[in-house]
Amino acid sequence: MGGVVSPAMVSAVAEAGGIGLMPGSMGSAYARDFFRTMSETTNRPFGANIPVGFSEPGVVDTLLELGVRYVTTSTGPVPAFTTRLQTAGVPVLHVVTSLDDAKRAADAGVDGLIVEGAEGAGLRGDVAMMVLLPLVTSQVDLPVIAAGGHFRRCHHGRRLRPGRGGRADGHAHGRLGRVAVHENFKQAVVSAAETDTLLIDRHQRRPVRVLRTESTAPYEFATRARPSGPS
């Protein structure tokens, strides 16, 4: 969640007993600053997410040097650097959006999976969590964290059992004061109904779930690339 996550947010997650993730996509210099700030606010462990499709290769060395405790990888196949992290004692969980992805990740030797349903925000696949999670947990023998659509309090805990490991949250953090997004966006997230999001960029095989706005709505069924990101 590059550009959105702050050390204050990751620190708050860590202090609450969760595993906060710093965005590895922001590069090595950012990682050094992030770790420095974290060391001033918490002793609790935290991790880093490396979106393999858009991260500088050297960030893995920096994270190892800084003593990262956990890594999640996403937006692509399991990267070759996974073994290097594991050899250094860093567990690697890979984000998957289909059963095939999950089987490939298991064959590649990851320590666990983050199973991301189509309900989640940001980049994702298009299989609903209710279909994807039981498929993966019944056919792949790895710890699983379920991600996508855990927004309301009534969901908390329910996914823990089928997820066999826990729950990952994304957009729900947009409601919190520590997230580096505009107040108008936080309010839009809070007031959104279940029908107020849509998937765009499906034709590019990298669908993104966004809030429905005047800017995003025309791209729901578009078959050509957007000229620029939605506002």
Ligand SMILES: Cc1cc2nc3c(=O)[nH]c(=O)nc-3n(C[C@H](O)[C@H](O)[C@H](O)COP(=O)(O)O)c2cc1C
């Ligand atoms: C603004 C935003 C940015 C995100 N960026 C990333 C990212 O860089 N890497 C990644 O693996 N997931 C990313 N995600 C996905 C989240 O980590 C999380 O898995 C997802 O939001 C869970 O679904 P939820 O939003 O319904 O809680 C992002 C989500 C949001 C809302």
